[in-house]
Amino acid sequence: MRVDILTLFPEIALAPLSESMMKRAQNAGLVEVAAHDLRDWATGKHRKTDDYLCGGGQGMLMKPEPIFAAIEELRTPDSRVILLTPQGQVFKQAMARELSNESHIIFLCGHYEGVDQRVIDELVDLELSIGDYVLTNGAIAAAVVTDAIVRLLPGALGDARSAVEESFSDPNLLEAPAYTKPIEFRGLKVPEILLSGHHAKIEKWRKERAIKRTRDNRPDLLGG
Numbered sequence: 514m515r516v517d518i519l520t521l522f523p524e525i526a527l528a529p530l531s532e533s534m535m536k537r538a539q540n541a542g543l544v545e546v547a548a549h550d551l552r553d554w555a556t557g558k559h560r561k562t563d564d565y566l567c568g569g570g571q572g573m574l575m576k577p578e579p580i581f582a583a584i585e586e587l588r589t590p591d592s593r594v595i596l597l598t599p600q601g602q603v604f605k606q607a608m609a610r611e612l613s614n615e616s617h618i619i620f621l622c623g624h625y626e627g628v629d630q631r632v633i634d635e636l637v638d639l640e641l642s643i644g645d646y647v648l649t650n651g652a653i654a655a656a657v658v659t660d661a662i663v664r665l666l667p668g669a670l671g672d673a674r675s676a677v678e679e680s681f682s683d684p685n686l687l688e689a690p691a692y693t694k695p696i697e698f699r700g701l702k703v704p705e706i707l708l709s710g711h712h713a714k715i716e717k718w719r720k721e722r723a724i725k726r727t728r729d730n731r732p733d734l735l736g737g
């Protein structure tokens with residue numbers, strides 16, 4: 514897989530992808546990640562990438578010309594062009610799985626008040642938001658989405674089972690609480706059942722606790 518991130522802040526996008534598992538996935542050749550400074554495609558003395566809103570209004574908008582030039586240079590017939598924006602559909606694990614099958618993703622990172630609509634109409638295949646809040650720029654969101662996709666590539670996780678058993682594999686249930694050693698810490702004990710060796714009872718306990726946690730933290734997943 515290849516990921517190209519088009520942004521005014523390449524360092525912001527790359528920093529979280531340069532450590533730990535993301536670094537290993539790149540070193541192992543599972544994914545090639547590059548971040549590009551949109552200013553490299555801007556022309557004129559000031560290499561302007563933004564301008565005022567037509568029709569008036571607060572803030573600045575990303576201009577179409579550098580974005581068209583950059584994407585026309587970077588894309589191939591197999592590329593999926595994704596705009597990161599709070600106006601997009603909310604990114605979920607199912608979408609991470611779908612995107613992990615792509616061979617080339619180009620992330621276009623929004624900034625200021627967003628991008629000129631002609632970019633979306635002509636170049637963008639999918640608009641994604643990472644949640645119902647507004648970040649200073651889409652480069653942070655591009656790193657988040659890239660991480661979620663790359664860890665699903667075969668060979669990226671040390672233990673392949675962890676991708677299957679974690680939260681959101683069953684999209685309606687969070688994971689059960691988990692404990693490790695020591696068995697007693699500051700008088701706080703690991704639940705007895707987890708030390709019983711009784712696998713059926715442990716599974717039943719985990720399911721009950723997963724349901725309780727979901728009810729407490731994410732009642733929306735249970736439909737209420």
Ligand code: ADE
Nearest residue numbers: 597598642643647648654
């Ligand atoms: N840019 C600013 N906020 C964002 C969000 N929530 N998701 C994706 N891109 C963004």
